[in-house]
Amino acid sequence: MISEKNSLSASSAPYRSGVVTILGAPNVGKSTLLNQLLQQKIAIVTPKAQTTRNRIMGIVTGPDFQILLLDTPGLHAAKEEINRRMVKIALASLADADAVLFLVDCSVWNHDKRISKAEEYAGYLKKITKPVVLALNKQDLIPQQQLLPIMDWCRTLHPFASVVPVSALSGQGVDVLLAELVTLLPEGPQYYPEDLPTDATERFIAAEIIREKIFLLIRKEVPYSTAVVIDSFEEGDPAVIRATIMVERDSQKGILVGQKGKMLATIRQSAAADIAQVLDRRVRLHLWIKVSKDWTENTAILRDLGLV
Numbered sequence: 118m119i120s121e122k123n124s125l126s127a128s129s130a131p132y133r134s135g136v137v138t139i140l141g142a143p144n145v146g147k148s149t150l151l152n153q154l155l156q157q158k159i160a161i162v163t164p165k166a167q168t169t170r171n172r173i174m175g176i177v178t179g180p181d182f183q184i185l186l187l188d189t190p191g192l193h194a195a196k197e198e199i200n201r202r203m204v205k206i207a208l209a210s211l212a213d214a215d216a217v218l219f220l221v222d223c224s225v226w227n228h229d230k231r232i233s234k235a236e237e238y239a240g241y242l243k244k245i246t247k248p249v250v251l252a253l254n255k256q257d258l259i260p261q262q263q264l265l266p267i268m269d270w271c272r273t274l275h276p277f278a279s280v281v282p283v284s285a286l287s288g289q290g291v292d293v294l295l296a297e298l299v300t301l302l303p304e305g306p307q308y309y310p311e312d313l314p315t316d317a318t319e320r321f322i323a324a325e326i327i328r329e330k331i332f333l334l335i336r337k338e339v340p341y342s343t344a345v346v347i348d349s350f351e352e353g354d355p356a357v358i359r360a361t362i363m364v365e366r367d368s369q370k371g372i373l374v375g376q377k378g379k380m381l382a383t384i385r386q387s388a389a390a391d392i393a394q395v396l397d398r399r400v401r402l403h404l405w406i407k408v409s410k411d412w413t414e415n416t417a418i419l420r421d422l423g424l425v
């Protein structure tokens with residue numbers, strides 16, 4: 118499961134294991150990095166912000182380490198009930214962590230932006246008492262000569278355990294990052310089998326992939342009003358999955374269904390193809406849409422979705 122790239126050389130070093138929480142603003146590339154570290158798709162990746170809602174644990178195992186990675190919803194000013202809960206989940210996951218991986222998108226940092234970002238980050242970093250590794254993501258988008266000054270400036274923000282430029286997309290720098298994280302873990306046992314990439318269930322991953330397709334295919338705000346519930350999941354080949362997409366209003370339902378049902382068919386086809394790839398078998402996917410008014414403010418529904 119673990120590629121050459123991800124394995125540190127075997128040595129007489131003690132076995133280290135522990136929890137690393139990935140924190141960062143929306144859209145900086147947390148899910149992409151998690152997938153890169155695990156060499157497969159378990160977290161959904163979309164160009165829209167705030168698509169990660171629940172904590173997802175990825176398990177990276179090497180010859181003498183095991184890192185349990187928690188991907189968290191992006192940190193951001195929370196207005197609605199669902200957003201407040203997402204931020205709460207992100208901050209709560211810090212309590213369990215041995216170390217924090219703070220991810221930023223350094224490609225957007227011209228000077229002015231850096232100053233305002235510094236103020237924003239200072240607020241989050243103050244709350245973190247665990248060692249923090251700062252990963253400067255999307256380094257592929259900036260000229261190399263800009264990297265060193267940015268790294269120096271970052272070190273003035275917080276006593277980071279280390280500052281590592283990476284490209285979550287290409288994998289550049291990811292092995293260095295992994296090695297830095299391992300040094301921060303306590304000595305400990307291997308908690309999970311080495312070939313297990315995540316503790317997320319197949320149901321959960323299927324629901325996340327459907328949600329990813331909605332985010333990729335539907336414009337504007339509609340995806341933020343959707344949730345996916347797996348009604349049934351029959352093992353076997355093909356796996357038969359029945360899922361309901363919840364929306365808040367009839368008009369949103371119309372957009373999801375599309376003209377003559379074309380949009381829903383596209384969502385279904387592309388989700389089924391990805392789920393089949395992850396499950397490594399054929400998939401028959403059935404989708405329904407249900408209008409559930411104001412579900413994003415409804416505590417009972419949020420609890421069902423694991424967002425409380």
Ligand SMILES: Nc1nc2c(ncn2[C@@H]2O[C@H](COP(=O)(O)OP(=O)(O)OP(=O)(O)O)[C@@H](O)[C@H]2O)c(=O)[nH]1
Pocket residue numbers: 141142143144145146147148149150161162163164165166167168169189190191254255256257258283284285286287
């Ligand atoms: N060029 C480049 N793009 C990247 C890199 N990492 C992520 N991206 C892109 O940035 C966008 C957001 O990535 P995600 O991984 O969904 O970001 P996230 O932080 O998980 O987002 P939220 O779910 O909103 O918290 C996607 O379009 C990615 O392809 C990188 O290293 N380089």
